[in-house]
Every structure is written in C-alpha cells, then in structure tokens.
Amino acid sequence: MNPRPGRPLRAARLRLSGFFWRHRWAKAALLLAPPLLAFGLIYLASLIALFVSSFWTVDPFTTEIKHIWTFDNYRTLWESSAYRSIALRTIGIAAAVTFTDALLAFPFGYFMARVASGRSRTFLFIAVLLPLWSSYLIRVYIWRLILNEDGVLNWTLAKLGLPLVHLAYTNWAVWIVFSYVWLPFMILPVFGALERIPHSYIEASRDLGASGWATFRRVVLPLALPGVIAGSIFTFSLTLGDYVTPLLAGGAGSQFIGNVVYSSVGISNNVPFAAAFATVPLAVMAVYLTIARRMGAFEAL
Amino acid sequence: MEQRSTRFALGVWTGLVVLFLWVPLALIMVYAFNKSNVQSWPIPGFTTHWFHVAWHAEEVRTAVGISLKAGTLATAAALVLGSAAAFAIARFRFFGREAVSFVLILPIALPGIITGMSLNSFFVYNHINLSLWTIVIGHATFCVVIVYNNVLARLRRSSPSLLEASADLGADGWQTFRFVIWPVLSTALVAGGLLAFALSFDEVVVTFFTAGAQNTLPLLILGYIRLGQQLPIVNAIAFVMILLTVIPVALAQRLMRDTGVVARGTAK
Numbered sequence: 001m002n003p004r005p006g007r008p009l010r011a012a013r014l015r016l017s018g019f020f021w022r023h024r025w026a027k028a029a030l031l032l033a034p035p036l037l038a039f040g041l042i043y044l045a046s047l048i049a050l051f052v053s054s055f056w057t058v059d060p061f062t063t064e065i066k067h068i069w070t071f072d073n074y075r076t077l078w079e080s081s082a083y084r085s086i087a088l089r090t091i092g093i094a095a096a097v098t099f100t101d102a103l104l105a106f107p108f109g110y111f112m113a114r115v116a117s118g119r120s121r122t123f124l125f126i127a128v129l130l131p132l133w134s135s136y137l138i139r140v141y142i143w144r145l146i147l148n149e150d151g152v153l154n155w156t157l158a159k160l161g162l163p164l165v166h167l168a169y170t171n172w173a174v175w176i177v178f179s180y181v182w183l184p185f186m187i188l189p190v191f192g193a194l195e196r197i198p199h200s201y202i203e204a205s206r207d208l209g210a211s212g213w214a215t216f217r218r219v220v221l222p223l224a225l226p227g228v229i230a231g232s233i234f235t236f237s238l239t240l241g242d243y244v245t246p247l248l249a250g251g252a253g254s255q256f257i258g259n260v261v262y263s264s265v266g267i268s269n270n271v272p273f274a275a276a277f278a279t280v281p282l283a284v285m286a287v288y289l290t291i292a293r294r295m296g297a298f299e300a301l
Numbered sequence: 302m303e304q305r306s307t308r309f310a311l312g313v314w315t316g317l318v319v320l321f322l323w324v325p326l327a328l329i330m331v332y333a334f335n336k337s338n339v340q341s342w343p344i345p346g347f348t349t350h351w352f353h354v355a356w357h358a359e360e361v362r363t364a365v366g367i368s369l370k371a372g373t374l375a376t377a378a379a380l381v382l383g384s385a386a387a388f389a390i391a392r393f394r395f396f397g398r399e400a401v402s403f404v405l406i407l408p409i410a411l412p413g414i415i416t417g418m419s420l421n422s423f424f425v426y427n428h429i430n431l432s433l434w435t436i437v438i439g440h441a442t443f444c445v446v447i448v449y450n451n452v453l454a455r456l457r458r459s460s461p462s463l464l465e466a467s468a469d470l471g472a473d474g475w476q477t478f479r480f481v482i483w484p485v486l487s488t489a490l491v492a493g494g495l496l497a498f499a500l501s502f503d504e505v506v507v508t509f510f511t512a513g514a515q516n517t518l519p520l521l522i523l524g525y526i527r528l529g530q531q532l533p534i535v536n537a538i539a540f541v542m543i544l545l546t547v548i549p550v551a552l553a554q555r556l557m558r559d560t561g562v563v564a565r566g567t568a569k
Contacts, residue, residue: 010473017474024393031389032401035382035445039404043416043442046423050415053422065425108318111311126550127319131326133546135503137519138539141526142325145332150341152328183322212304233410241412244505248526258414258506265510271422278418285411 054275065272073276083260087280090257093171094239097178098232101186104179105231106224109190113197132184140248143177144168147249169251177249178239185238186231193227194220229292236288240281257281326543333540338533355537364521370433371517372501375440379497380490382441383448390449391456408443416442417510424511431513439511440504444497451493452486459485495549 020027054073057066077083112124131139146152147168154164167173197220205215243258250256257277264274336346355361390402408416420439424431467477505519512520522538525531 013473013475017468017477020474021468025395028389028393028395031385035386035405036401038378038382039442039445042420042423042438043408044404046419047415049423049426050419053426104318104321107311107314111308111315115308115311116315122554124315124319126554127322129550129553130546131322133499133549134326135519135539135542135546137503137505137522137526138329138535138542139325141522141535141539142329144526145340145342146325146328148341152342155342180321180325183318212307237410237412241414242506243414244523248523258412261414261418262509265418265421271425274418275422278415281412282415285415289410 050275050278053272054279056272058270058272073273076273077276077280083277086255086260087257089171089255090240090281091284093175093178093256094236096175097182097239098186098235100175100179101183101235102190102228102232104183105186105190106228108187109194109224109227110220112187112191113194128184128187132188136181137244139181140177140245143173143180143249147173147176169249169254171250171254174246174250174254177245178235178242181245182235182238185234186228189227189230189234190224191227193224193230197223226295229295233289233292237285240284329536329539330543333536335533335536340532340536351533351537352540355534358531358534360516360521361518361534361538364516364518367433367436367515368502368518371436371440372498374433374437375444375501376494376498378437378441379444379448380494383445383493383497384452384486384490386445387449387452387456391453392461405446405449409446413443413504413506417507420507421510431511431515433515435511435513436508436515436517439507440501443504443507444501447497447500448490448493451489451496455486455489492553495552499546499549 053065055069055071057068057070057072058064059066077087108124112121116124144151148154149164149166149168151168153167157164167176201219201223202215205219206212210218241258243256243262246254246256246259247262257280261274261278264270264277332340332344333351334347334349335344335351336348337344386401386405390398417439420435420442423429424435429435463481464477467481472480503519505517505523508517508520509523516524518538522535525535
C-alpha cells in the first residue's frame with residue numbers, strides 16, 4: 001500500500017475495526033445502549049410511573065397528588081356503572097370497527113394481490129396510501145361535514161328520494177369514522193399476507209380436486225389470517241386509545257375511556273384516576289397482543 | 302384462477318372501497334373554496350379568500366413552526382436510536398433480544414392514550430415542565446419504532462457475508478459502512494425518516510398529554526373544530542395538507558420500486 005497522508009487515521013480505524021471484530025459484544029453493547037437507555041429511562045419508567053400513580057389519590061381541595069397507597073380509583077371504576085358502560089362501549093366499538101375493516105379490506109386485498117396487475121395494482125396502492133398519509137384529524141373532520149343534517153349525505157339521499165338520516169353526533173357516526181380512518185391500516189397487512197401466498201399452493205389445491213370455495217377456506221384463509229390479525233392490532237388498539245373521534249364525531253352518549261382520561265388530566269387535574277382508567281385498555285391490549293403473538297401475527301406486521 | 306363472476310364481484314367491491322376512501326378527501330378539497338363560512342352542502346359559491354386568511358393567521362404560523370421543529374427533532378432522534386437498535390437486533394444474538402424488540406414495538410402496539418398518559422404522569426412526577434422538548438420525547442417514542450422496523454427489514458434482506466467480504470478485502474469499519482452498508486440502508490432510512498416525520502406532524506393523541514400550553518398544528522386544528530371556530534381556515538389547511546401527502550406517497554412509490562430492483566439484484 002502506498003503511503004498516504006491519511007495513513008495514521010486509517011491505521012487507527014483498522015485497529016478499532018479489529019477490536020470490534022474480536023469483541024463483538026462491545027459493538028452490540030455500544031449499539032444497544034442509547035436506545036435501551038432512552039426507552040428504559042423514559043418510556044418504561046413512564047409506564048411504571050403510570051401504574052404506580054394509579055394507586056395514589058388526589059386531594060379534592062388542593063388538587064395535589066397525595067402519595068397514599070389506595071385502591072380507591074379502581075374501586076370507583078369497578079363500582080360505577082357509568083364507567084363500566086364507557087369501558088364496554090370503547091371495547092365494543094373497537095371490536096365492531098376491527099370487524100368492519102376486516103370485512104372491507106379482505107376482498108380489496110384479495111383483488112389487489114391476485115387479480116390486479118401492474119398499473120391497476122399501483123393505482124390501488126396509491127388509493128390506499130394517500131388516505132393513510134393524510135391527516136387523521138382532517139379525515140375525522142370531513143365526516144362531520146358529511147354526516148351533518150345539512151351535509152352531503154342527506155343532500156344525496158334527498159336527491160335520490162330516500163328518507164334522511166340523523167347520524168351526526170351518534171355512536172353510529174363514531175363507528176363509521178373509526179372504520180374510515182383505520183381502514184388503510186387493515187388493507188396493507190392483509191394485502192401483504194395474501195400476496196405472499198405462492199400461486200403453486202392454490203394450483204396444488206385445485207389439482208387435488210378442491211373447489212374454489214374449499215381452496216379459499218382451507219388454503220388462502222389460514223395463510224392470510226396472520227395478516228388480518230396484524231391489521232386488527234392496529235384497528236383495535238388505535239380505536240381503544242382514541243379520544244378525538246368520539247369527541248368530534250360522537251355525541252353526549254359516545255364517551256370513550258380516552259375521553260374520561262382526557263378530561264381527568266385536562267380539566268379536573270386528577271392524574272391518578274386517569275392513570276387507573278388508562279390501565280384498562282393496557283390490560284385489554286396485553287391480552288390481545290399475547291393472543292396475536294401466538295397466532296404469528298408479529299411476522300406479518 | 303378465480304371464476305369470472307368472482308373476479309367481477311371482487312372488482313366491484315374494490316371500486317366501492319376506493320370510492321369510500323377517496324370521496325371524503327375530494328369533498329374537503331371542494332369545501333376549501335367555500336364562499337360561505339357556514340359548512341353546509343352544496344356550497345353557495347367559490348372563493349380563494351380563505352387561503353389568504355389562513356396564510357396570514359399568526360396562530361397558524363406559530364403552530365406550524367412548533368410542529369416542524371418537533372417533527373424534525375423527533376425524527377432525528379428516531380433515526381439514531383432506531384437504526385442502532387435495528388443493527389443490534391439484526392446482527393447479534395444475545396439474552397433478552399426478544400424482549401428488546403418487544404419493548405420497542407410497544408409504543409405503536411399500545412393505545413396512544415397509554416403512551417400519552419404515562420409520559421404525562423412521568424413528567425408530573427419528576428416536576429418537568431411541559432415544553433417543546435416533552436413533545437419531542439413523546440413523538441420520538443413512537444417514531445423510533447418506525448425507523449427500527451424499516452431498517453431491520455432492510456438489514457434482514459441484505460446478507461452478512463457482504464460485510465465479511467468487505468473486511469477480507471481490507472476495508473476498515475468505516476469503509477465497510479460507507480461503501481457496503483450505507484448504499485443498502487439509505488433508502489430505508491429515508492423511508493423510515495419520512496414516515497416518522499409524517500406521523501409526528503400529524504400526531505394529536507399523545508401530543509395533547511405532552512404539549513402543555515403549546516399548540517402544534519394538529520392541536521390548534523383540534524381546538525378550532527371543537528369550538529366550531531375558524532372552520533374556513535381549517536378547510537384551507539386541510540386542502541394544503543392533503544396536497545402535501547402526495548409527496549410522501551410519490552416517494553414511497555419510488556423507493557419501493559428502487560428497493561424492488563435492489564432485492565432482485567441481490568437475490569441471485
């Protein structure tokens with residue numbers, strides 16, 4: 001090698017490379033330390049702080065947090081029928097939205113993966129990506145304009161001579177809006193799963209005498225299921241933790257867990273109670289993720 | 302192959318879903334030109350007046366500034382932390398590896414309200430005042446995962462023997478990084494960074510809990526919509542934001558095509 005001005009530097013770099021080659025653990029540790037420290041010190045510590053503070057209470061006069069260990073927050077949640085129905089509504093609508101999106105997304109993903117080709121597939125990709133990338137808040141807001149009494153929907157119905165509907169500020173509106181905003185999150189993993197099924201599997205199934213329906217039910221559906229579950233993690237979890245859509249699209253009877261948490265923090269300054277209620281979706285998601293993991297959905301994410 | 306009737310039914314269904322996805326977006330584009338400040342349908346006439354109003358609104362400008370700053374800082378943090386974690390997970394086998402990748406996925410797998418709430422109680426407990434920096438911390442937690450996933454997927458597709466070959470040919474760590482890893486990785490970093498920035502720019506669920514008195518653009522819009530104020534401004538901003546989404550979509554398309562070529566090239 002020719003001697004060059006940069007040589008001492010290069011020698012140092014080579015020594016360093018050699019060191020990391022011999023001590024691979026050092027490289028791993030160096031790489032892992034920053035993200036793990038950041039996550040451990042902030043995110044995990046926060047999750048723990050949340051859990052801990054839910055066992056504290058707030059002085060009703062000074063709104064100061066008192067560090068007295070108590071189950072009061074959880075008892076209030078359990079005994080109050082209002083909070084119970086809010087929790088059930090949240091989980092129920094999250095499930096309904098997940099089901100609706102799976103229903104809308106599956107034929108779409110199937111068409112995209114197995115029927116469409118070239119240009120039309122690219123077009124469909126863009127058709128999904130554009131709404132996915134546009135602002136969530138705006139997409140919720142549009143539906144207010146559509147569902148209003150004097151909005152586009154009723155105008156169209158009137159033109160068609162159909163009876164008008166009163167969906168604005170109801171749980172129906174919440175369900176429609178959630179299904180709309182999270183649909184792309186379901187379509188993409190479902191499409192991914194369907195696209196990965198080798199065509200030879202389907203041919204083999206047909207060669208062995210299975211009908212189209214049997215092939216779909218016994219070959220395509222089981223292989224696509226991880227994709228659907230991966231999508232459902234998004235739709236379910238995103239709905240469970242949301243408060244904006246119920247706030248903007250829902251009415252007086254559309255409160256979600258998120259709305260109670262939102263007002264507990266923002267208005268009454270009761271962090272411990274908000275924390276206690278926030279552990280409900282946490283517990284629900286923990287169960288859901290455990291099941292999803294078992295069914296192999298994480299590989300399809 | 303599917304029967305004709307099945308394919309036809311699938312096509313119709315797909316078309317209806319596309320309409321369901323696109324008609325609302327098209328509508329807001331029309332509403333942006335609404336002459337009246339009452340948002341009913343059909344709109345009485347067209348005007349570009351509201352774009353002018355939105356452009357000169359001080360509140361909007363401040364909020365856009367905060368959103369841009371928060372997005373840039375959170376994306377920068379996510380690029381560093383996310384790719385470091387992805388390298389460690391992709392190249393090394395160690396105790397607790399599964400747990401690490403699980404913890405990193407948590408912020409997007411768990412409901413946003415959990416992340417928001419927990420960060421909020423963490424800040425309250427440690428007497429940290431809510432500021433731009435707490436917004437950045439909040440956004441970075443879920444942006445890291447995005448970069449991590451993108452980089453990890455790319456590293457898994459590139460063969461580790463390339464690195465050994467590079468070392469055998471006398472390259473040091475930096476040269477290997479510069480000439481072997483970087484070309485493979487750069488598009489994944491751009492895609493991940495872009496997605497992270499877009500997520501941060503749009504985020505409202507976590508931001509509410511970490512923003513304090515500051516308004517990011519989504520928080521400002523949320524306030525406007527809730528109070529039913531300044532809706533013409535909201536429409537104008539919506540128009541611009543939907544137009545802007547064309548950029549990441551076009552880039553994503555291009556990157557996907559490019560990586561498609563790379564994947565085919567290396568698959569031999």
